[in-house]
Amino acid sequence: MTIEFVGVTKRYPGGTVAVDGLSLTVEDGTITVFVGPSGCGKTTSLRMINRMVEPSAGTVLLDGKDVRESEPSVLRRGIGYVIQSAGLFPHRTVLDNVATVPLLSGWGKRKARERAAEMLATVGLPAELGDRYPAQLSGGQQQRVGVARALAADSPVLLMDEPFSAVDPIVREGLQDELLRLQSQLGKTIVFVTHDIDEAVRLGDKVAVLRVGGRLAQYGTPADVLRHPVDDFVASFVGRDRGYRGLSFVDSDGVETRPVTTIALGERVAGTTSDWLLAVNAGDQPRGWLPPKSTVDHELTESDLVAGGSLYQQGAPIRGALDAALSSPAGLGVVVDGEGRVVGVVTARQILDVLENQG
Numbered sequence: 001m002t003i004e005f006v007g008v009t010k011r012y013p014g015g016t017v018a019v020d021g022l023s024l025t026v027e028d029g030t031i032t033v034f035v036g037p038s039g040c041g042k043t044t045s046l047r048m049i050n051r052m053v054e055p056s057a058g059t060v061l062l063d064g065k066d067v068r069e070s071e072p073s074v075l076r077r078g079i080g081y082v083i084q085s086a087g088l089f090p091h092r093t094v095l096d097n098v099a100t101v102p103l104l105s106g107w108g109k110r111k112a113r114e115r116a117a118e119m120l121a122t123v124g125l126p127a128e129l130g131d132r133y134p135a136q137l138s139g140g141q142q143q144r145v146g147v148a149r150a151l152a153a154d155s156p157v158l159l160m161d162e163p164f165s166a167v168d169p170i171v172r173e174g175l176q177d178e179l180l181r182l183q184s185q186l187g188k189t190i191v192f193v194t195h196d197i198d199e200a201v202r203l204g205d206k207v208a209v210l211r212v213g214g215r216l217a218q219y220g221t222p223a224d225v226l227r228h229p230v231d232d233f234v235a236s237f238v239g240r241d242r243g244y245r246g247l248s249f250v251d252s253d254g255v256e257t258r259p260v261t262t263i264a265l266g267e268r269v270a271g272t273t274s275d276w277l278l279a280v281n282a283g284d285q286p287r288g289w290l291p292p293k294s295t296v297d298h299e300l301t302e303s304d305l306v307a308g309g310s311l312y313q314q315g316a317p318i319r320g321a322l323d324a325a326l327s328s329p330a331g332l333g334v335v336v337d338g339e340g341r342v343v344g345v346v347t348a349r350q351i352l353d354v355l356e357n358q359g
């Protein structure tokens with residue numbers, strides 16, 4: 001199912017504009033992640049899909065049909081919903097929690113419970129946990145039950161609002177892997193809300209970066225948003241710990257190209273730089289490096305730069321990547337695509353490791 005936001009605005013009583021003119025399409029069978037700082041309208045956007053929140057203006061369409069044409073209760077039965085801390089009913093057993101939606105959909109008790117047991121297995125929980133109450137499970141197990149419950153109705157759409165935020169990072173990674181594995185089998189249309197850019201990049205086929213005030217800053221693939229942030233807000237939001245994020249583009253030789261912070265010729269530098277910045281022209285082609293501790297209180301020109309080393313074109317023999325890294329003043333070999341545009345960087349250490357492993 002596709003989900004379309006067409007000029008959607010939400011103004012809460014009191015005047016807060018939580019979402020401002022949101023237009024985007026969530027494609028069928030994909031995971032789209034809404035990401036952004038606290039208060040940017042992620043949850044509000046999500047809830048307008050299942051009518052927990054009604055837009056002040058604009059339309060949300062499910063497979064082309066205005067959600068307002070469906071009764072909220074009917075609509076919600078067809079849309080799985082997972083929230084932070086799982087939101088399980090504390091006085092119902094785990095199995096009954098998962099059976100809730102099938103029961104509401106008129107499945108009959110026995111069939112609903114069979115389905116629930118099947119779903120527990122699907123999310124990797126042992127059957128005996130079904131008889132426990134939610135409080136008798138770990139946080140990670142509770143989240144799995146939340147996912148199982150949302151999957152039980154077999155709805156084509158799944159809304160997930162910070163579902164993994166309350167668990168520790170190791171458990172969270174396990175849950176993320178599990179979700180990706182499930183999705184590869186189920187092919188649902190999933191909208192996932194998080195404030196964590198790493199989670200967004202890991203899970204999303206597409207990432208929608210929202211800014212406070214409820215405006216869409218950028219919508220694209222994770223690689224797009226990381227490599228080509230449209231403005232300073234997106235750049236600083238995705239830029240934390242760049243290069244160490246889990247995202248990697250591993251080529252056939254096993255070389256992982258890492259993101260690099262770039263600066264365009266003609267831009268000004270606010271304050272003093274702390275790291276090597278790769279300067280690019282309007283065509284995103286590398287022009288040289290701006291060294292750390294630079295202060296550029298004028299528009300950046302090539303005379304501010306240290307000349308770059310050789311470039312490595314993706315897919316070329318891997319020796320070229322080593323040359324690029326060794327000849328770079330920043331110690332970072334610049335990887336370019338067929339048009340000479342920056343893709344990312346590699347270090348000499350990485351290339352040596354690959355070469356050593358190849359024997």
Ligand SMILES: Nc1ncnc2c1ncn2[C@@H]1O[C@H](COP(=O)(O)OP(=O)(O)OP(=O)(O)O)[C@@H](O)[C@H]1O
Nearest residue numbers: 012013016018037038039040041042043044045195
């Ligand atoms: N029911 C409400 N009434 C009034 N204002 C609200 C209501 N719900 C949310 N808001 C406001 O709308 C804005 C967006 O809130 P929303 O919960 O959608 O953001 P969010 O991006 O999901 O934030 P967080 O990551 O902190 O959960 C915030 O300023 C919030 O205070």
